[in-house]
Amino acid sequence: MSVEPEVPIVQVEEVRENPVLYKIISSDNHVFTISEHAVKLSKTLWDLITNLGLTAENALDNPIPVENVNGKNMETIVQFCERHKYDEEEPEYTNYIREFVLPEWDRQLLSIDNEELFQLILATNYLDIQKLMDYCCRVIGDMAKDKTPEELRIIYGIPTDAEDDALERSASDSPGPSG
Amino acid sequence: MQKPEPIWQNLPFFFKSQVVENLDYKDRCCLRKCSKADLYLVNSSPNRLDSIAINTYENYSFLSWSDTGKTVYTVKYYKNYGESDLRLEFSAAPSVFIPTKNEKTIFKKTKILNNLDQKSDDMDQVLIDFSIALKKLTCKKTLIGDVILRGPHPTAHPEKTMEFRERLLNQMTSPVKAKWLFFKWGNEMNDVEEILKNFNSKILKKLEFSDRNAFWELSKIVKMEQWKKAEKVHLEVLSHLKIDDLLHFSEIQMHVRTLEESDFYRTIDPDLQRILGTFNVPIKDEPIRASTQVRTILERRINHTQRFPMPSPDLVLVVMIADKEVMGTVCRKDNVDEEAKVETGILRG
Incomplete structure (x- = not known):
């Protein structure tokens, strides 16, 4: 499949030390270029590249379609991966995530509304990018910091048990397709 | 205040579990009070x-x-x-x-x-x-x-x-x-x-x-x-x-x-025992006689002082073993009390 780029949202700046670039096409046909080091942060994409046998010579001629991720989320993901492609591996879990403070750059990147964040988490999960998952966890977790249960219900949109039961009842009372 | 879009309910369970794992304990306790589903999530x-x-x-x-x-x-x-x-x-x-x-x-x-x-x-x-x-x-x-x-x-x-x-x-x-x-x-x-x-x-x-x-x-x-x-x-x-x-x-x-x-x-570390054992000397604690008040105080932290003969009969190796440090000094036999570095470990630490 060959899709012409509509809007090349992300241009990798300069990758002198690693000239291998890959093309990714989002579900809404936006095309992104991403460096080899960056794409390796996504286990799903890297497995795909390995299985397709893409090499430095043919990578740019064979864009990879990712039908579960739209252009907006892919843009965020590519930015994130390029930013963190040379990060050292995190130490074995101790209290790493709990003690870790989200860097300002990443906090800005993830300062999006709940709906967008939700979609980004699903995309990150699909592409299996552990670091971004950890960061999203941090963002969601930070929303709960020092909040009362009542405040948490509002922030996270959690219905009370009574509301939940009422919803369940109305669903079961509905005649549904069975009539 | 505009009510934000609900995000929590539809997130994958394993993701929510990861979030909970990294919450402070008091925030976990608050979340488990929100609903039965969150009680189960936090407990698991x-x-x-x-x-x-x-x-x-x-x-x-x-x-x-x-x-x-x-x-x-x-x-x-x-x-x-x-x-x-x-x-x-x-x-x-x-x-x-x-x-x-x-x-x-x-x-x-x-x-x-x-x-x-x-x-x-x-x-x-x-x-x-x-x-x-x-x-x-x-x-x-x-x-x-x-x-x-x-x-x-x-x-x-x-x-x-x-x-x-x-x-x-x-x-x-x-x-x-x-x-x-x-x-x-x-x-x-x-x-x-x-x-x-x-x-x-x-x-x-x-x-x-x-x-x-x-x-x-x-x-x-x-x-x-x-x-x-x-x-x-x-x-x-x-x-x-x-x-x-x-x-x-x-x-x-x-x-x-x-x-x-x-x-x-x-009870001494087996590696140290092995090293000391090669000298084949009877175990004997011979503390130095510190000449100043400061050295006397420093010497009190030493649990065991062992002296080992050196190839030269005029010299002796003085090994001092404290709780978490071992210090060794080669001294002239007739001047051990002055030359044994009782303060070495403290200075290093």
């Missing part, structure tokens, strides 16, 4: 704490914990049988208070919960909360105490003590993953054994038993996996331990009334 998500402690006092019970070791949260529970109100004193403090660098208390607040079961007291409440905290818990340090009575002339409080111990034992049913157990308890060895059984021996690395001035019969305890696999021991109890029961520990702190020099030598 791994709980990591730096430390947790439970204790009961004459008029209140307390639970304290630290998420990362930097801040310690404490809840004091005040409730008597026959009353329906529970007073909670919740406070946070830095684990290390440094005057002028930080505040002694970060916050302190009081909350009163009404209409509780009159047939319960503060011990019921603290045990419930402790059992919740134990669910899926992995912890660096667990401190378990029992009834502590304060005052100039503390008297025994056997009923409350026995009840607390019995109920604590009853609810500790799943293995606790703690690296360090600090145990302030009476010398009922069956209880100690029962509690120890509940600690995962693969994780437990340090045992600390405290019961000042009491004698503990540890013969059963030393046969337990939890003892055998631990790496450090700190005993603030009196016991008739054999040196063989201690040899596997890399760090030992204990009170001893009598200890043969040869037994002491066996």
Whole structure:
């Protein structure tokens, strides 16, 4: 499949030390270029590249379609991966995530509304990018910091048990397709 | 205020579990109150704490914990049988208070919960909360105490003590993953054994038993996996331990009334023993005679001073062994007291 780029949202700046670039096409046909080091942060994409046998010579001629991720989320993901492609591996879990403070750059990147964040988490999960998952966890977790249960219900949109039961009842009372 | 779009309900369970795993413990407790689904989520998500402690006092019970070791949260529970109100004193403090660098208390607040079961007291409440905290818990340090009575002339409080111990034992049913157990308890060895059984021996690395001035019969305890696999021991109890029961520990702190020099030598790191053994000298402690007050004080930290002959008959190697340091100096035989570097370790440290 060959899709012409509509809007090349992300241009990798300069990758002198690693000239291998890959093309990714989002579900809404936006095309992104991403460096080899960056794409390796996504286990799903890297497995795909390995299985397709893409090499430095043919990578740019064979864009990879990712039908579960739209252009907006892919843009965020590519930015994130390029930013963190040379990060050292995190130490074995101790209290790493709990003690870790989200860097300002990443906090800005993830300062999006709940709906967008939700979609980004699903995309990150699909592409299996552990670091971004950890960061999203941090963002969601930070929303709960020092909040009362009542405040948490509002922030996270959690219905009370009574509301939940009422919803369940109305669903079961509905005649549904069975009539 | 505009109501934000709901995000929590539709997130994948494993993601929510990961979020919960990294929440501070008090935020976990708030989340589990939001709904039945979140109660289940929190209870089934791994709980990591730096430390947790439970204790009961004459008029209140307390639970304290630290998420990362930097801040310690404490809840004091005040409730008597026959009353329906529970007073909670919740406070946070830095684990290390440094005057002028930080505040002694970060916050302190009081909350009163009404209409509780009159047939319960503060011990019921603290045990419930402790059992919740134990669910899926992995912890660096667990401190378990029992009834502590304060005052100039503390008297025994056997009923409350026995009840607390019995109920604590009853609810500790799943293995606790703690690296360090600090145990302030009476010398009922069956209880100690029962509690120890509940600690995962693969994780437990340090045992600390405290019961000042009491004698503990540890013969059963030393046969337990939890003892055998631990790496450090700190005993603030009196016991008739054999040196063989201690040899596997890399760090030992204990009170001893009598200890043969040869037994002491066996507790030294085997590698060091091997090195010292190559000199083939009888084990003999020959402390230096420090000539100044400062050197006398520094010399007091040395547990054993061994002298080894050198190829030159005028020289001697003086090895000083302290708690966590070993220092060696080659000295002229007739000037050992001056030349042996008793301050080396301190300067290096």
